[in-house]
Amino acid sequence: MSSESGGTLSPIDKVLCLQRVDVFKYATTEMLGYIGSIADEVRVPQGSVIFMEQEISDSMYVVVTGRIRLEKEGLEVLVAGPNQSVGTWALFDNAPRIMTATAIDDAVLLKISSSAFYEFLADHEEITPVIFKAIIERVKILSPDAL
Numbered sequence: 001m002s003s004e005s006g007g008t009l010s011p012i013d014k015v016l017c018l019q020r021v022d023v024f025k026y027a028t029t030e031m032l033g034y035i036g037s038i039a040d041e042v043r044v045p046q047g048s049v050i051f052m053e054q055e056i057s058d059s060m061y062v063v064v065t066g067r068i069r070l071e072k073e074g075l076e077v078l079v080a081g082p083n084q085s086v087g088t089w090a091l092f093d094n095a096p097r098i099m100t101a102t103a104i105d106d107a108v109l110l111k112i113s114s115s116a117f118y119e120f121l122a123d124h125e126e127i128t129p130v131i132f133k134a135i136i137e138r139v140k141i142l143s144p145d146a147l
Helices: 009-019 029-038 114-123 127-140
Strands: 041-042 049-050 059-065 067-070 073-081 098-104 109-111
Touching: 009 029, 009 041, 009 109, 029 041, 029 109, 029 114, 029 127, 041 059, 049 073, 059 114, 109 114, 114 127
Parallel strands: none
Antiparallel strands: 041 109, 049 098, 059 109, 067 073, 067 098
């Protein structure tokens, strides 16, 4: 992924973006501030591949601006826009990616690495049930028969 890190988002901007992401929807503002502190701002030019199908997943991304195309075996599955996350399962499982993510537009993303997230959870275990509540809801919506 060709990208350049930049620091144009303030900590408040990060919190405002993260609070709209479904897996963080039950997190308090204080928790979101901590998550924002481990989220790196990444600028991605149009057409850049963010991650490839079958790559080992090590980070999730939150779209701040722009659109990200998710495809599986060359077929479009979803287009993610601002305040949506891609590669979310990387925080919970470092299995190979099941999709490829490509920037449709120039995009600004927040990148949260799984290793930084695990360190964060070790120091802030109060957020674990909050994250899992949102994940379980998401799984129920995606697959009502799964639970």
